[in-house]
Amino acid sequence: MSDTKPLLTVRNLSVDFPTRVGLVQAVRGLNLSVGQEKIGIVGESGSGKSMTARAILRLIPLPGRVRADELSFDGVDILRASPRQMRAIRGQRISMVMQDPKFSLNPVLTVGKQITEAYRVHHGSSESQARQRALVMLDAVRIRDPERVYRAYPHEVSGGMGQRIMIAMMLVPEPDLLIADEPTSALDVTVQLQVLAILDDLVTQRGMGLIFISHDLSLVASFCDRVVIMYSGQVMEVCDARDLQSAKHPYTRGLLQCLPKIEAGAIDLPVLERDPAWLEAHE
Amino acid sequence: MIAIEDLDISFGSGRNAVHAVRGFSAHVAANESFGLVGESGSGKSTVLRALCGLNANWTGRIVISGQNQTPRRERSFYKLVQMVFQDPYGSLHPRRTVNNILAEPVAIHRLGDADRRIDQALSDVGLNRQFRFRYPHQLSGGQRQRVAIARALILEPKILLLDEPTSALDVSVQAEVLNLLRRLRKQRNLTYILVSHDLAVVSNMCDRLAVMNHGSIVEKLTAGQLKSASPTHPYTQQLLVASKGYDRTAIDKFVDYA
Numbered sequence: 121m122s123d124t125k126p127l128l129t130v131r132n133l134s135v136d137f138p139t140r141v142g143l144v145q146a147v148r149g150l151n152l153s154v155g156q157e158k159i160g161i162v163g164e165s166g167s168g169k170s171m172t173a174r175a176i177l178r179l180i181p182l183p184g185r186v187r188a189d190e191l192s193f194d195g196v197d198i199l200r201a202s203p204r205q206m207r208a209i210r211g212q213r214i215s216m217v218m219q220d221p222k223f224s225l226n227p228v229l230t231v232g233k234q235i236t237e238a239y240r241v242h243h244g245s246s247e248s249q250a251r252q253r254a255l256v257m258l259d260a261v262r263i264r265d266p267e268r269v270y271r272a273y274p275h276e277v278s279g280g281m282g283q284r285i286m287i288a289m290m291l292v293p294e295p296d297l298l299i300a301d302e303p304t305s306a307l308d309v310t311v312q313l314q315v316l317a318i319l320d321d322l323v324t325q326r327g328m329g330l331i332f333i334s335h336d337l338s339l340v341a342s343f344c345d346r347v348v349i350m351y352s353g354q355v356m357e358v359c360d361a362r363d364l365q366s367a368k369h370p371y372t373r374g375l376l377q378c379l380p381k382i383e384a385g386a387i388d389l390p391v392l393e394r395d396p397a398w399l400e401a402h403e
Numbered sequence: 404m405i406a407i408e409d410l411d412i413s414f415g416s417g418r419n420a421v422h423a424v425r426g427f428s429a430h431v432a433a434n435e436s437f438g439l440v441g442e443s444g445s446g447k448s449t450v451l452r453a454l455c456g457l458n459a460n461w462t463g464r465i466v467i468s469g470q471n472q473t474p475r476r477e478r479s480f481y482k483l484v485q486m487v488f489q490d491p492y493g494s495l496h497p498r499r500t501v502n503n504i505l506a507e508p509v510a511i512h513r514l515g516d517a518d519r520r521i522d523q524a525l526s527d528v529g530l531n532r533q534f535r536f537r538y539p540h541q542l543s544g545g546q547r548q549r550v551a552i553a554r555a556l557i558l559e560p561k562i563l564l565l566d567e568p569t570s571a572l573d574v575s576v577q578a579e580v581l582n583l584l585r586r587l588r589k590q591r592n593l594t595y596i597l598v599s600h601d602l603a604v605v606s607n608m609c610d611r612l613a614v615m616n617h618g619s620i621v622e623k624l625t626a627g628q629l630k631s632a633s634p635t636h637p638y639t640q641q642l643l644v645a646s647k648g649y650d651r652t653a654i655d656k657f658v659d660y661a
Contacts, residue, residue, distance in 0.1 A: 182511065278443070279443075309442070310657055318649060337649055339649060375575065380604050383632075388585070389607070391579050
């Protein structure tokens with residue numbers, strides 16, 4: 121989408137945490153621009169992909185420090201926006217699906233209450249209107265009995281269902297940009313793909329931007345338009361998803377090779393050899 | 404080595420009863436690796452828990468190494484059968500050192516010679532002696548799963564029950580753990596039952612597999628049949644399509660096998 125101005129521009133983003141054992145650099149010098157497309161961020165645990173997502177929403181807790189040459193969303197400078205401006209952006213313009221429904225849903229509110237809250241805060245609509253929207257959205261994420269789930273508490277639904285509730289909750293305010301942090305890792309493969317299809321349709325129909333964070337390289341390759349590969353806080357490579365199989369960087373190749381494949385059968389899997397030079401080359 | 408016939412498992416009673424496993428039958432030969440595949444709630448882990456005595460509420464017949472099993476198991480049973488759990492972040496005691504974790508089964512079974520056995524078990528899973536005095540939080544996910552495997556192997560069992568042993572690990576670490584498990588089976592003539600939702604992992608590890616849905620087996624396959632993508636049941640075919648990655652048109656054809 122080079123013809124339109126990108127929705128989100130990130131230049132030279134870094135996130136640091138001062139700790140007792142020195143400065144931990146969670147993200148170093150990340151560049152990213154997102155338009156109306158599906159961007160995948162892939163990496164192992166600890167590679168900084170979730171921290172990148174949080175930095176975009178300015179959700180890095182103290183004493184963490186976020187610096188960037190530019191971090192702007194639709195003309196708003198995120199790093200200098202007032203708390204009021206940020207509240208208007210979070211949830212309504214950019215929303216985020218977190219990884220674990222167990223910790224991200226409020227245990228003492230019913231599912232329906234939590235979903236409609238997001239919608240009513242941002243749209244100021246009546247309760248019955250919000251309820252209608254919520255039920256439609258629960259149905260869209262393939263929850264079989266939306267009326268029952270609407271009245272249920274989070275502990276009364278399964279993990280996979282909790283994840284779908286989270287997605288419904290984030291989609292109800294109709295955001296311009298959705299950040300999905302491992303949104304489907306707790307779901308079964310078929311349900312996972314069905315949920316991705318919903319997100320895909322929203323991107324194509326409503327022109328939403330999507331940042332999809334995942335550790336599943338083959339899934340991202342088949343789902344996203346572009347893929348950012350992160351390792352130890354740095355971007356190793358950015359490539360078009362369809363070219364991922366012919367990626368050049370040794371880290372990307374290593375990750376692809378160590379995946380077991382159905383057709384390959386019982387063979388010894390190549391193990392990833394990490395090269396310290398990968399990190400120096402970018403500094 | 405393992406024969407299961409007409410295994411039935413339910414939880415709860417009356418209106419809240421859940422029939423988790425229905426009429427499950429399977430035979431696993433010695434030195435074979437058998438996979439159980441299915442989506443969450445299909446009953447695959449429940450079968451495993453009944454096999455190793457963690458769930459006493461079952462009917463049917465379980466024969467392990469020629470012995471009829473009752474819900475209650477003798478101590479000698481656990482010298483024969485050990486289990487490795489899914490989440491190495493939850494299955495190791497956070498306040499015990501690796502040394503304590505590995506010494507406990509040796510003490511329970513009064514094997515003696517704990518020092519040598521612990522060193523041996525650690526080196527078998529590719530960890531050196533220094534790891535003995537670390538706590539689980541000082542280990543990476545892959546190292547923890549290696550400790551969990553060492554804990555199972557220290558009793559020199561013949562049968563290892565593996566419940567999603569790599570699903571909590573990064574793919575690069577998964578490759579290491581799968582290679583380790585495959586090598587150990589060869590070296591020690593172990594029999595595996597591996598539960599996984601990932602067809603690729605099962606294809607990599609198992610000789611035969613059963614596909615489960617809603618508590619019953621829908622299809623039994625050899626690894627060869629899985630490789631050549633020739634399963635006959637539509638549910639298995641759908642799983643195969645799904646494991647190939649995202650394909651918008653294929654998804655619209657998905658059927659709910661509830």
